[in-house]
Amino acid sequence: MQTEIFLAGFGGQGVMFAGQVLSYAAMDIGKEVTWIPSYGPEMRGGTANCTVVIADEEIGSPLVQDPPGVIVMNLPSLDKYEPAVKPGGILIVNSSMVDREVKRTDITSVAIPCNEIAEEAGDKRMANIVATGALLALLPVLTLEDIEAALKAHMPGRHKHLLPKNIEALKRGAEYAKKNARKAK
Amino acid sequence: MQTEIFLAGFGGQGVMFAGQVLSYAAMDIGKEVTWIPSYGPEMRGGTANCTVVIADEEIGSPLVQDPPGVIVMNLPSLDKYEPAVKPGGILIVNSSMVDREVKRTDITSVAIPCNEIAEEAGDKRMANIVATGALLALLPVLTLEDIEAALKAHMPGRHKHLLPKNIEALKRGAEYAKKNARKAK
Amino acid sequence: MAREMWKGNEAIAEAAVRAGVEAYFGYPITPQNEVLEYMSHRLPELGRAFVQAESEPAAINMVYGAACTGARVMTSSSSPGISLMQEGLSYIAGTEVPMVLVNVMRGGPGLGNIAPSQGDYNQICKGGGHGDYHPIVLAPASIQEAVDLMPAAFELAHKYLNICCILIDGSIGQMMEPITLPEMQPVVRKEYDWAVSGAKGRKRHVLSSIYLDVPTEEKVNLRILGRWREAQANEIRFKEYYLDDAEYIIIGFGTAGRIALSAVRAARALGIKVGLFRPISINPYPYKQVEELCQQAKSFLVVEMNTGQMLKDVQAAVRNRVPIRFYGRLGGVMPFPDEFVHEIQEMVKNPGKPEDDPADLWYQRMMARGEER
Amino acid sequence: MAREMWKGNEAIAEAAVRAGVEAYFGYPITPQNEVLEYMSHRLPELGRAFVQAESEPAAINMVYGAACTGARVMTSSSSPGISLMQEGLSYIAGTEVPMVLVNVMRGGPGLGNIAPSQGDYNQICKGGGHGDYHPIVLAPASIQEAVDLMPAAFELAHKYLNICCILIDGSIGQMMEPITLPEMQPVVRKEYDWAVSGAKGRKRHVLSSIYLDVPTEEKVNLRILGRWREAQANEIRFKEYYLDDAEYIIIGFGTAGRIALSAVRAARALGIKVGLFRPISINPYPYKQVEELCQQAKSFLVVEMNTGQMLKDVQAAVRNRVPIRFYGRLGGVMPFPDEFVHEIQEMVKNPGKPEDDPADLWYQRMMARGEER
Amino acid sequence: MPAKGWIEVNDLFCKGCELCITACPPQVMALDMERLTPKGYHPAHIVKDGCTGCAICALVCPEAAITVYREVSKTPAPAAAGGM
Amino acid sequence: MPAKGWIEVNDLFCKGCELCITACPPQVMALDMERLTPKGYHPAHIVKDGCTGCAICALVCPEAAITVYREVSKTPAPAAAGGM
Amino acid sequence: MMVAMIVNPENLVYSRPKGFTDTPSHYCPGCTHGTAHRLVAEVLEEMNVLDKAIGVAPVGCAVFAYNYIDTDFVQAAHGRAPAMATGIKRVWPDKVVFSYQGDGDLASIGMAETVHAAARGENITIIFINNAIYGMTGGQMAPTTLPGMKTTSSPNGRDVETQGYPIRMAEMLATLDGAGYIVRRSLHDPANIRKAKKAIRAAFETQVHNLGFSMVELLSTCNTGWGVTPVQSLTWLEEHMIPAFPLGDYKIAPEVAALKI
Amino acid sequence: MMVAMIVNPENLVYSRPKGFTDTPSHYCPGCTHGTAHRLVAEVLEEMNVLDKAIGVAPVGCAVFAYNYIDTDFVQAAHGRAPAMATGIKRVWPDKVVFSYQGDGDLASIGMAETVHAAARGENITIIFINNAIYGMTGGQMAPTTLPGMKTTSSPNGRDVETQGYPIRMAEMLATLDGAGYIVRRSLHDPANIRKAKKAIRAAFETQVHNLGFSMVELLSTCNTGWGVTPVQSLTWLEEHMIPAFPLGDYKIAPEVAALKI
Numbered sequence A, B: 001m002q003t004e005i006f007l008a009g010f011g012g013q014g015v016m017f018a019g020q021v022l023s024y025a026a027m028d029i030g031k032e033v034t035w036i037p038s039y040g041p042e043m044r045g046g047t048a049n050c051t052v053v054i055a056d057e058e059i060g061s062p063l064v065q066d067p068p069g070v071i072v073m074n075l076p077s078l079d080k081y082e083p084a085v086k087p088g089g090i091l092i093v094n095s096s097m098v099d100r101e102v103k104r105t106d107i108t109s110v111a112i113p114c115n116e117i118a119e120e121a122g123d124k125r126m127a128n129i130v131a132t133g134a135l136l137a138l139l140p141v142l143t144l145e146d147i148e149a150a151l152k153a154h155m156p157g158r159h160k161h162l163l164p165k166n167i168e169a170l171k172r173g174a175e176y177a178k179k180n181a182r183k184a185k
Numbered sequence C, D: 001m002a003r004e005m006w007k008g009n010e011a012i013a014e015a016a017v018r019a020g021v022e023a024y025f026g027y028p029i030t031p032q033n034e035v036l037e038y039m040s041h042r043l044p045e046l047g048r049a050f051v052q053a054e055s056e057p058a059a060i061n062m063v064y065g066a067a068c069t070g071a072r073v074m075t076s077s078s079s080p081g082i083s084l085m086q087e088g089l090s091y092i093a094g095t096e097v098p099m100v101l102v103n104v105m106r107g108g109p110g111l112g113n114i115a116p117s118q119g120d121y122n123q124i125c126k127g128g129g130h131g132d133y134h135p136i137v138l139a140p141a142s143i144q145e146a147v148d149l150m151p152a153a154f155e156l157a158h159k160y161l162n163i164c165c166i167l168i169d170g171s172i173g174q175m176m177e178p179i180t181l182p183e184m185q186p187v188v189r190k191e192y193d194w195a196v197s198g199a200k201g202r203k204r205h206v207l208s209s210i211y212l213d214v215p216t217e218e219k220v221n222l223r224i225l226g227r228w229r230e231a232q233a234n235e236i237r238f239k240e241y242y243l244d245d246a247e248y249i250i251i252g253f254g255t256a257g258r259i260a261l262s263a264v265r266a267a268r269a270l271g272i273k274v275g276l277f278r279p280i281s282i283n284p285y286p287y288k289q290v291e292e293l294c295q296q297a298k299s300f301l302v303v304e305m306n307t308g309q310m311l312k313d314v315q316a317a318v319r320n321r322v323p324i325r326f327y328g329r330l331g332g333v334m335p336f337p338d339e340f341v342h343e344i345q346e347m348v349k350n351p352g353k354p355e356d357d358p359a360d361l362w363y364q365r366m367m368a369r370g371e372e373r
Numbered sequence E, F: 001m002p003a004k005g006w007i008e009v010n011d012l013f014c015k016g017c018e019l020c021i022t023a024c025p026p027q028v029m030a031l032d033m034e035r036l037t038p039k040g041y042h043p044a045h046i047v048k049d050g051c052t053g054c055a056i057c058a059l060v061c062p063e064a065a066i067t068v069y070r071e072v073s074k075t076p077a078p079a080a081a082g083g084m
Numbered sequence G, H: 001m002m003v004a005m006i007v008n009p010e011n012l013v014y015s016r017p018k019g020f021t022d023t024p025s026h027y028c029p030g031c032t033h034g035t036a037h038r039l040v041a042e043v044l045e046e047m048n049v050l051d052k053a054i055g056v057a058p059v060g061c062a063v064f065a066y067n068y069i070d071t072d073f074v075q076a077a078h079g080r081a082p083a084m085a086t087g088i089k090r091v092w093p094d095k096v097v098f099s100y101q102g103d104g105d106l107a108s109i110g111m112a113e114t115v116h117a118a119a120r121g122e123n124i125t126i127i128f129i130n131n132a133i134y135g136m137t138g139g140q141m142a143p144t145t146l147p148g149m150k151t152t153s154s155p156n157g158r159d160v161e162t163q164g165y166p167i168r169m170a171e172m173l174a175t176l177d178g179a180g181y182i183v184r185r186s187l188h189d190p191a192n193i194r195k196a197k198k199a200i201r202a203a204f205e206t207q208v209h210n211l212g213f214s215m216v217e218l219l220s221t222c223n224t225g226w227g228v229t230p231v232q233s234l235t236w237l238e239e240h241m242i243p244a245f246p247l248g249d250y251k252i253a254p255e256v257a258a259l260k261i
């Protein structure tokens, strides 16, 4: 059993971190996992994407052409990666940064205002965690508890105080996704 | 038809030049020829040897294991190369620098006081030419006239005045060799 | 032991530390910077030697000096930097002293790019430096495999008085995987009968690669060759997947090899009896093993991230017994498993003839595809 | 035209001058110093550029710069110096600009010695620098052949926008032979649509080897490969001796090849029907020609002044069709024809089996011989 | 007092580094938090009167994003265009 | 006058470069044209009285071929052996 | 409407130089590499040599200099720009050949090429960007990194005991007879930017008059590598770099001085 | 019989140093490489560190230095001796590590390694033989070749216009903070040979006291390369080289001066 998740956004949107949280959670429940980044040529402000593969056996390719789970945090990423989502797969779109609808109907998609929800949860820098919660609500490769545990275990000490807020953000993301998912036709 | 000549001595004894004179002469009469040096590791005063191959067709190896014609200008060279002379071949030994007899009897050898003869001919630096004359007297791959012509044609202008002396040295070497050759048994 | 998430480059550096590396000399170059940066804090904290050299030639010659002391020493670099080290590597091989080189390949030639590539296989395996010598080259396909090979690398370097190279590409260097690191080994400084340490109470040691006397140099060349032949006999490493009943066999090393694993599973899901042979020691190369596979394989698919460099070694082993198909991506393009699956399907449709020139046919396909685009 | 006696290195330099070389950049190293020294007086006297660089990396990068102007440019060096040029060579290949390299091999690895060797065949043919590229390599066996190839070298470099290497060893560089030099060609400075010269009245030209966009780099790699495949198709050079009725065939390049000629004659004198195939273009290699020889050859004898580097290419062409025997001398030892004759006789006595490993059997013989001594 | 000078900041180039803003002698510049450039930066612009067209902003702009105008002045200011 | 000093030149090392000869203050040295060293050079030696054992010759000899003795003097001369 | 009046060609005081392409730079916001590029472009334009200039881009953040400065360009191997420029200049003695290099490129791996180009009195101009760090590769220690300065390869601050001292290139090269014009300037404020431009002009004039090797060392910022904001980076440069790398003229050959630039 | 009396151990004033092997040198007659070797051997012997010294031989005529100086030795790639010495010193900080290099090795191809070893304040000692030429390869131009000087690669005399100017290493390295002891001496006469030995001692003391990089530049002869007799070469050195390469102390760190050697 293997699941691939692709996360895309601008540098600074916490995309890499979100991917790492997923990886830690997967590791902690005894799964095989790979996290691989891909940066644009820009030194700053460029694009920042990563792919997470979670599996039960030795993982082959850390990259896949059509991931079943995709998070896009901005418009360019949506334009670029919407076509890549595996038919029947999940696409989480951060609607706070994207002003258009998802075109594809053969996938389940959620347009979720991650920035606003994060702000409500206490810190707008947690948009990435909101999106993660949303994804896991529809792609049950990991439970929210797994993520909670991972955050607890691996969040650097100086950020520990942010833990409750992060868990809150995670949950709100998941709830929102459950309510607002546009199911695949 | 191919003939190989090996010349050995200390640096400064004109061994390289003698080899080149042979080469020029061979070239001028339309032969194929190769001249290849081999120096010892020393920068100065070390050994200096060269091999000349004269042939009618494209020449293969510029080196041979058992040359039919060998000139040794000093004792170390005699010790090292006497065994290499091809059975039935010619060995010219500069007796001015060598105090022992040639041991081999299966080759024709000449012990010739090149330095003295050269001095008589007008310049002791021509010992190499004396030896060359001696060799050609017994190994008729080139005539003395060929050498004369080559010296005329290729001696650098500033040395032209030495030409007569060189020719003299060449002849004396040849004469001495004819008289004093110890024929192969 | 507990698993931890590590970035490839840092894991390799820590594995080297645990393997007892005493000195690291290097120069920054993407995508291997994390090795150098990790060493820059880790080694001083352990009281071991770290120097950021002024260049790769300087780095490799610092390594050369340290190697002459018998210490466990290493450097790391990437393609252009490795090219600049070739003279030093040849000296090290000619002086018969041990060192470990971590070679993180990127897209080339020239400045190229920093994306994952396998374009330097020939350079490191077939002779980048001058003269007759053969570095031992190990090509892990995962971070775990890389850290497991690190202690072995130092042991091989010392056992064969040779260069041992860990060859990876940017993707393995940059990705993160959960791994278990090797045990921390104590640093052991042996008194080798060849190493320099100051001639206290012993006759002096001189280490050099100059042999003006040619017969002596010939003996040295034969001695180096002799050790290499031992390595060829004893140090073959590889991994096999789904080969038991395989009728078709993919051969790929490093990243291309692990991508092939995904492709093999996908193809098996389609009912194709395909397996994977992944060389780990690419120098010495597992020629015999590949030769044996000829008995079961209807045909081979060689996959690389270059124009078919390892392909030549496979061909040398196969010698027209079985048809070979080749598929390569170039210049830093990392192939997707689907591309390999497609190649497998095509191969099954038409296994081709043993005399075919796989590189040629591949090139034709690439160009055709180019025109389509 | 009149024949003159020339020393190999100087003849090559003068031939380059007559071929219209506009700029030479080099660094002293034995056994190629005469090339540099000759250029140091000849080029200034003709108003062309000569620079003694501070090092080989500097020299090759000066060449790189000059090559970007479209001028006919060259350098020369020997083994350690060639290793130091590998990064620059890779950049030149990656930038697709033309240059000529005169590579005078010496004994290695490391500092080694200055005696004639063929130990750098793999380095120059199989990939000394990083990335996928293939220099054109021509290996003359005589001074006449070398000077005749010089104009061709510059033309090939420009035709294929590639490195063209004249590969010799110290013996060809140091010996003298009577030769006829090529005609003096006028220097022609073309306005290439890629060269830099200041963007006067045209859009600017930019030359670089960096392609951060991987698909673009892949296209560049394919373009470089495409040109190389043309060279493979069009630029095969070799010379055949006594092959018409030959039952046994020696294959050797450069100096080993010309020594083999003497051996062939000697063996024929002994009544053995042996011939010589001497590759001149060793990259691209005449695989087809060697393959065809399999039809007439009872077995091959490959001779080299290394541990059997070209042997691999012969094996790639022969593919177990015919037995191959190998004989090599190492570390600067120049074999005598008699040694080859002996090998020929042994081969005739026992041609061996196609599956034999020639390098292995040779090594055994060398060691046995070593013990005798 | 009427504007003597004016600047235009090219969105294509401006990266909102604020060097011009701190350098501007009359301190009439600021980042435009309302707008994002194609590259995703808030560009600089003039926020109050008083631009003298001294071109100091253009002199310090690493992106050569600023075009400067000054009334009447016919000769280019020494600052940027000024030769030697 | 009796010799106060003496030198021995080691044929194994001497190359007849004459540096010692020109440096010798009392000028008592010369090359020995009668003899050839194993390497084929005429070695240096003392040709007349007057060697003071000053060791200047040893100081300038690039081959460290010279051993120097001096009567009575028990302490080594500052010249060569002399430390700092 | 006021504005409308002002914004017309005859009031134009400054606009993007002709020598600059329309390509937006890849530099981090506030990086003074851009400033240096602009000055070079302006000088080449003012000297009217854009169409006879050939630039040599380094390996470093300025690797893409050719995307911005609108002249013929080549891109060198890391540190070898002076050698590559030499190769070009020897073939085209009448062209204006310049390299643009960072401190890692010029002072670390390229040290030999730099010193020898200067010693040869090679008629080329080098624009040397000293930002005390390796920008492109992610902020490692450079040969110009200040003692105690934290970088990704001197995480506890440059320890002079084990990692040595910064190299002052201008001072070092000034000891060479082949050097015609060697100065150090800074890009941290308007006045110094003007001085920098004057120096760049003087350097190119040195080349045009065949007066030997010319180099302008420019103290430049790397806010990313230094971990500060663009605005802070200017003050950091002024407070920390200038004391370690004093601005000034280190070698001006009499013939160059005579040019009265 | 007089002689017999004198020739006895208690009258021994000088004999071949212990630090020297019994191998006859491969140097040309009269080459002062031999003198430099001897001084190094004497100093190491006097400092009693022969058994903790590790030498690094260059590529150059001194490539076989290890055949003569009786300590542990390695042989470096051309110009990389300072890097190789660094590698050794970092593993063995308590050993005495020195390199012995010619001008082509140190100042041409090895320029970067030399400057950076000095800038790092690497605790090694370099004996730098400046003979203004490439001896081993047959007398080509060196970075130290004098203007107008004929060599096999400057056959009409070094033309400063196209071949540049000699480099004064001591002066250049003296600009570096890492350098502890940088001086230039000569080997052309007894007095200067004594001074040279003192300097070599001081350089090694600098290392032993961990006071940073030390280099002694020694003006040396190459009668073969210069095409003169050994005796003439000494005068040539005095008359031509010393004016171009003034003898003196170029950098003596206060701590080193304090050693009062």
Ligand SMILES: Cc1ncc(C[n+]2csc(CCOP(=O)(O)OP(=O)(O)O)c2C)c(N)n1
Pocket (backbone or CB within 6 Å): C027, C028, C029, C030, C056, C080, C081, C084, G059, G060, G061, G062, G078, G101, G102, G103, G104, G105, G106, G129, G131, G133, G134, G135, G136, G137, G142, G222
């Ligand atoms: C041979 C080689 N070594 C290392 C590198 C990696 N590299 C690229 S840029 C760079 C240094 C950049 O620093 P600097 O020259 O100071 O320029 P900056 O980026 O700071 O402007 C290095 C080490 C390379 N490309 N090639």
Ligand SMILES: Cc1ncc(C[n+]2csc(CCOP(=O)(O)OP(=O)(O)O)c2C)c(N)n1
Pocket (backbone or CB within 6 Å): D027, D028, D029, D030, D056, D080, D081, D084, H059, H060, H061, H062, H078, H101, H102, H103, H104, H105, H106, H129, H131, H133, H134, H135, H136, H137, H142, H222
């Ligand atoms: C990489 C490399 N380049 C060139 C050479 C050839 N080479 C040997 S010694 C030498 C220079 C010797 O001159 P120098 O360093 O001045 O020492 P000297 O012989 O004068 O004592 C050169 C260029 C080499 N061995 N390796």
Ligand code: SF4
Pocket (backbone or CB within 6 Å): E009, E013, E014, E015, E016, E017, E018, E019, E020, E021, E043, E044, E060, E061, E062, E063, E064, E065, E066, G030
């Ligand atoms: S300096 Fe230039 S880039 Fe920076 S904010 Fe001002 S206009 Fe924009």
Ligand code: SF4
Pocket (backbone or CB within 6 Å): F009, F013, F014, F015, F016, F017, F018, F019, F020, F021, F043, F044, F060, F061, F062, F063, F064, F065, F066, H030
């Ligand atoms: S100086 Fe030494 S080598 Fe030279 S002649 Fe005198 S003793 Fe002989």
Ligand code: SF4
Pocket (backbone or CB within 6 Å): A043, G026, G027, G028, G030, G031, G032, G033, G061, G131, G135, G136, G221, G222, G223, G224, G225
């Ligand atoms: S990393 Fe530094 S030098 Fe590079 S562009 Fe960014 S700020 Fe400028």
Ligand code: SF4
Pocket (backbone or CB within 6 Å): B043, H026, H027, H028, H030, H031, H032, H033, H061, H131, H135, H136, H221, H222, H223, H224, H225
């Ligand atoms: S060539 Fe010059 S440096 Fe070398 S040994 Fe001879 S005299 Fe000395």
